[in-house]
Amino acid sequence: MPPDAARRSDRSRRAILVAALELLEALGHSRLTIEAVAARAGVGKQTIYRWWPSKGPLLFDAFLEYGPAGADALPSGVPVVDLKRELRAAAEELAERRFDQVCRVLVHEERTDLVTLLLMPRRMALEERLRTAQRLGEVRADVDVSAAAELLLGPVYQRWFLRTAPLTGEFADAVVDLVLRALTG
Missing domain, CATH: 1.10.357.10 (Tetracycline Repressor, domain 2)
Structure with a gap:
């Protein structure tokens, strides 16, 4: 049975998003490159550019998916x-x-x-x-x-x-x- 292409794409997408955030924390935004994200995620940079036109939208999606862990507290009424x-x-x-x-x-x-x-x-x-x-x-x-x-x-x-x-x-x-x-x- 051949590998499921949709599953493989989702795995690559998640790997790219995680790699982008990890490198962002390690390097900062000015030193972060699509090439570095691709290498860390184990994909070609063309795969990243197929889904995101630049690192801004890539980081935005990464942050939406894996962004701030804190949950908002319910209102206290005060x-x-x-x-x-x-x-x-x-x-x-x-x-x-x-x-x-x-x-x-x-x-x-x-x-x-x-x-x-x-x-x-x-x-x-x-x-x-x-x-x-x-x-x-x-x-x-x-x-x-x-x-x-x-x-x-x-x-x-x-x-x-x-x-x-x-x-x-x-x-x-x-x-x-x-x-x-x-x-x-």
């Missing part, structure tokens, strides 16, 4: 606790080497559509937490929840992108405290 937990999770995610490197490759390749897909779930979770706070009367009813989520995430993403200072949980908490003062007054 808006300030939930907002701090969510913003801390964003900071921790950006500090994770794989996530950091994947996002930097995507930004470098000007693939903001893919960066948005990686970052949008965090924003949506913050918006939901803010809506809950509005329903409970802990955030003013006239607050634009979308803009408020951007106020929360903006400083975190700026600190990550510019590397102006360490991205810590304490920083995330301070951002939440500052933004909440504006949203509750």
